[in-house]
Amino acid sequence: MFENAFTSEAWETAVKVFLSEFPLAIWETVYVTVLSTFFAILIGLPLGVLLVAGDKNGVLPLPSWILKTLGVIINLLRSVPFLILMVLVFPITRTIVGTVVGTPATIVPLVIAAFPFIARLTESSLRDVDPNIIEAAQSMGASPLQIITKVMIPESIPSLLSNATIAITTVLGYSAMSGIIGGGGLGKIALNYGYYRYKYLIMIFAVILLILLVQLFQTCGTKLAIRSDKRLKNKLE
Amino acid sequence: MIEIKNLSKTYKTADGAVEALKNVDISIPDGDIFGIIGMSGAGKSTLVRCINMLERPTEGTVVIDGTDMVQLDGKALREARRKITMIFQGFNLLMQRTVLKNVCFPMELAGIRGREAVKRATELLEVVGLADKANVYPAQLSGGQQQRVAIARALATSPEVLLCDEATSALDPTTTRSILDLLSEINGKLGITIIVITHQMSVVESVCRHVAILENGTVVEQGEVGEVFSNPKTEAARKLVFPEGDTDPVIARDSEEVFIRVVFNGAKATATPLIAQLAIDKGIAANISYASTRSIGDGSYGSMLLGITGGPENVQTAIDYLQQMPGVIAREVPVNV
Ligand SMILES: Nc1ncnc2c1ncn2[C@@H]1O[C@H](COP(=O)(O)OP(=O)(O)OP(=O)(O)O)[C@@H](O)[C@H]1O
Ligand SMILES: [Mg+2]
Numbered sequence: 405m406f407e408n409a410f411t412s413e414a415w416e417t418a419v420k421v422f423l424s425e426f427p428l429a430i431w432e433t434v435y436v437t438v439l440s441t442f443f444a445i446l447i448g449l450p451l452g453v454l455l456v457a458g459d460k461n462g463v464l465p466l467p468s469w470i471l472k473t474l475g476v477i478i479n480l481l482r483s484v485p486f487l488i489l490m491v492l493v494f495p496i497t498r499t500i501v502g503t504v505v506g507t508p509a510t511i512v513p514l515v516i517a518a519f520p521f522i523a524r525l526t527e528s529s530l531r532d533v534d535p536n537i538i539e540a541a542q543s544m545g546a547s548p549l550q551i552i553t554k555v556m557i558p559e560s561i562p563s564l565l566s567n568a569t570i571a572i573t574t575v576l577g578y579s580a581m582s583g584i585i586g587g588g589g590l591g592k593i594a595l596n597y598g599y600y601r602y603k604y605l606i607m608i609f610a611v612i613l614l615i616l617l618v619q620l621f622q623t624c625g626t627k628l629a630i631r632s633d634k635r636l637k638n639k640l641e
Numbered sequence: 642m643i644e645i646k647n648l649s650k651t652y653k654t655a656d657g658a659v660e661a662l663k664n665v666d667i668s669i670p671d672g673d674i675f676g677i678i679g680m681s682g683a684g685k686s687t688l689v690r691c692i693n694m695l696e697r698p699t700e701g702t703v704v705i706d707g708t709d710m711v712q713l714d715g716k717a718l719r720e721a722r723r724k725i726t727m728i729f730q731g732f733n734l735l736m737q738r739t740v741l742k743n744v745c746f747p748m749e750l751a752g753i754r755g756r757e758a759v760k761r762a763t764e765l766l767e768v769v770g771l772a773d774k775a776n777v778y779p780a781q782l783s784g785g786q787q788q789r790v791a792i793a794r795a796l797a798t799s800p801e802v803l804l805c806d807e808a809t810s811a812l813d814p815t816t817t818r819s820i821l822d823l824l825s826e827i828n829g830k831l832g833i834t835i836i837v838i839t840h841q842m843s844v845v846e847s848v849c850r851h852v853a854i855l856e857n858g859t860v861v862e863q864g865e866v867g868e869v870f871s872n873p874k875t876e877a878a879r880k881l882v883f884p885e886g887d888t889d890p891v892i893a894r895d896s897e898e899v900f901i902r903v904v905f906n907g908a909k910a911t912a913t914p915l916i917a918q919l920a921i922d923k924g925i926a927a928n929i930s931y932a933s934t935r936s937i938g939d940g941s942y943g944s945m946l947l948g949i950t951g952g953p954e955n956v957q958t959a960i961d962y963l964q965q966m967p968g969v970i971a972r973e974v975p976v977n978v
Contacts, residue, residue, distance in 0.1 A: 540733035543693055544747040544798070545722035554749070558737050634778040635736045 433589035444518035452526020464548040510587030525567035562633035569625025648701035676849035726795035730807035765793040785816035867970035905941040908968030
């Protein structure tokens with residue numbers, strides 16, 4: 405299937421498309437990924453906090469039915485394949501964005517797909533906080549809200565940052581899929597040229613750029629997480 | 642004054658109820674250093690945690706200066722906890738905050754911020770000897786230094802009671818000594834009542850004035866340290882005084898030798914010269930049948946069992962002679978123990 409992929413003619417078109425369409429596509433991919441992750445964190449982080457704090461042994465025990473319902477919703481959303489979720493949430497997208505196609509419209513399904521995932525990641529980060537430290541704070545007269553904002557979250561910042569990195573790279577992968585419903589970006593280019601018009605070289609370019617973006621996010625995220633961690637003894641400042 | 646009355650705590654677990662505390666009665670005078678000692682699983686941690694309501698007692702009352710802690714809830718309990726602070730075996734510092742910010746933490750919780758908090762925290766770091774470490778993170782400190790930070794933090798809200806749950810168990814003997822000295826100093830200077838939970842006899846001997854021995858959730862003996870350790874009445878207490886031997890050597894003897902137990906509680910004198918002195922000054926030859934003493938700092942700690950022949954006068958003379966040494970307590974050991 406790749407026999408005509410690397411002819412000089414193919415290279416020429418590929419370079420032309422690359423120069424004319426890729427800058428915008430990269431920008432679209434980045435902004436969709438960043439915005440979607442941001443909104444997903446806005447929803448997912450408090451839910452993750454709720455899952456941990458509201459636990460029956462947590463700092464702010466909630467009625468168990470609330471937590472069970474929350475757990476079920478999160479699991480449900482996480483088990484719907486993203487491709488199907490995009491279509492399923494059309495009514496919500498239309499209400500919020502006014503349309504179901506185009507780049508901004510892809511943010512809605514991305515947020516809905518990512519926030520349950522982020523809630524679970526947050527939950528695992530917060531559960532790692534040493535319960536003895538939480539108890540020490542309680543012994544000093546900290547209120548549940550103070551424990552959440554002054555102990556649980558600050559103490560798990562490094563872990564939250566590395567989980568945010570996992571989240572953003574996952575969202576980046578999903579965003580590439582949104583080319584199918586008319587979202588812009590590198591995914592759309594890969595789909596349009598590679599799948600519909602058999603211009604494999606362009607598709608490969610797009611994939612390489614996606615890989616580079618993932619690497620970039622991952623490297624920055626890991627660095628930030630390590631730098632933020634004050635538990636590491638002999639690190640270079 | 643802390644009065645613990647009829648305190649019981651039962652944990653409900655998957656395989657039945659665990660009675661961690663059973664009808665515990667303890668009273669602790671203001672400004673005391675009170676030891677609670679017992680083997681692992683005796684219920685020591687449960688007991689301290691019931692004092693500041695980290696654990697709710699199943700039954701009983703904990704009255705601190707007239708307030709029953711059991712009745713407190715929510716905001717009132719949180720405010721009471723600022724006056725009853727705690728240090729832990731694992732230090733439990735906030736690892737993502739600097740030393741200074743750790744000491745500021747309880748003040749922050751209480752709404753004291755900014756320059757005022759920093760000033761007090763700096764003073765407290767001076768008290769614990771860590772003024773130069775204000776801006777480092779806990780991970781860069783040794784265990785002993787971390788415990789000092791924890792002590793400074795515990796003092797930040799000017800507490801009346803300081804609870805120490807195995808605060809020195811993770812530290813080596815020298816560091817343990819320095820932390821215990823610091824606690825004594827704080828007790829002396831600030832008059833804070835200190836409750837020391839430990840499984841180590843040496844800790845109680847070196848800092849505590851009173852002690853309660855806990856076994857299987859009940860207090861089996863309590864009183865002044867010298868009294869309790871020089872004349873342990875119960876099996877549990879004897880096990881602590883003689884960790885090596887399970888039976889008191891007295892039981893095996895049947896001669897006319899009378900035994901006295903000598904407890905060194907920070908005495909300036911050390912064991913062997915003291916016995917030599919006794920022989921020289923009073924002409925009484927004592928037979929050392931057991932001794933476990935160590936010198937820490939410039940004091941001796943531990944206990945010793947002396948066999949004395951020559952009738953009751955000799956015994957009395959020896960006891961009087963030994964007792965006049967500061968930090969030494971001597972008692973005749975009843976034969977039928
Ligand atoms: N949360 C809990 N749930 C059930 N049982 C518990 C709980 N905490 C303590 N126990 C039980 O209560 C008893 C007393 O425990 P506690 O931790 O108070 O002992 P301790 O004297 O502090 O021992 P150690 O010296 O090992 O710290 C033990 O039998 C323990 O198994
Ligand atoms: Mg314990």
